[in-house]
Amino acid sequence: MTLPTDPAANLAALIRCPSVTPAEGGALAALGDMLKPLGFSVERPVFSEDGTPDIENLYARRSGNGPHLMFAGHTDVVPVGDESAWTHPPFAAEIAKGEMYGRGAVDMKGGIACFIAAVARHVEKNGGPKGSVSLLITGDEEGPAINGTTKLLDWAAAKGEKWDASIVGEPTNPDALGDMIKIGRRGSLSGTVTVNGRQGHAAYPQLADNPVRGLMSLVDALLHPVFDKGTKDFQPTNLEVTSIDVGNPATNVIPAKATATFNIRFNDTW
Incomplete structure (x- = not known):
């Protein structure tokens, strides 16, 4: 065998x-x-x-x-x-x-x-x-x-x-195989932000309410804060926007809602 x-x-x-x-x-x-x-x-x-x-x-x-x-x-x-x-x-x-x-x-x-x-x-x-x-x-x-x-x-x-x-057996080695053994990891938290609007035709924006504008402002606000400077054992906390979706395949339609998902990796400060 x-x-x-x-x-x-x-x-x-x-x-x-x-x-x-x-x-x-x-x-x-x-x-x-x-x-x-x-x-x-x-x-x-x-x-x-x-x-x-x-x-x-x-x-x-x-x-x-x-x-x-x-x-x-x-x-x-x-x-x-x-x-x-x-x-x-x-x-x-x-x-x-x-x-x-x-x-x-x-x-x-x-x-x-x-x-x-x-x-x-x-x-x-x-x-x-x-x-x-x-x-x-x-x-x-x-x-x-x-x-x-x-x-x-x-x-x-x-x-x-x-x-x-x-x-x-997660791949935690920064430079070469076996150069680091870790006894902990940062936490993970995922979230979703949804902005509701009013659907309409792109030719008549005055009759609609485009949620993408509001979502862009929120995403921009999410990406800028500095949460901390890291700790002895872990790198700084970070937030990453991982997807933006309007569920709208048509290019001439203002969507009814816009959604963004994000993931936070936080250290032991929190």
Whole structure:
């Protein structure tokens, strides 16, 4: 039996799964195929909540008699955007000049691929760790993050799972692989601003009320404040407008409303 000892092969298999949030895309199935030959029991609970998509997650455990190490991560990826703008197809896992290209290669299928390879090599050379090893993998990190890690942790705890340590394989290295280990992260808060107006024809603006003007003023106000100067452990708090939408495909119609979404990354000042 061939064990998944090659991190590059593991990563390629995961990249080829189009797991754009909230779709599972075959990524969790691929993980299960890698983990079962290593002696892991694999479960894939699905969590739901009104107003959010159902999300499939994965919890795998290889039991032992020593301490319990848990690796946490996610297989969902952000949308690819304009695929024609990619140098290499986003789900082809092509290698060029010693680097593998694909959506999720860094965030964070690469970390998962390496962790599995590390366990596989331990099993191959030493028969496996003496303690327990588990993987807690969500499919809802890049989306609303409601039916993912928090519910999966509660689900596992309800089954009696306890961990002595955890590694989160997010790509936090600023310059080179392994040059920084983080023990915390900034918080995340998303919001929506909606300005209501009155729809009308662009040729008769006096009969309408264009909400875009008001929204532009609000967006400008949101982007200018300096929240803080950062702290000892974290960079300054920032707010980024992530989308502006009027829901209006016609170019000659003044929209009835305009909406902007934003995301705040805040440090421990708040």
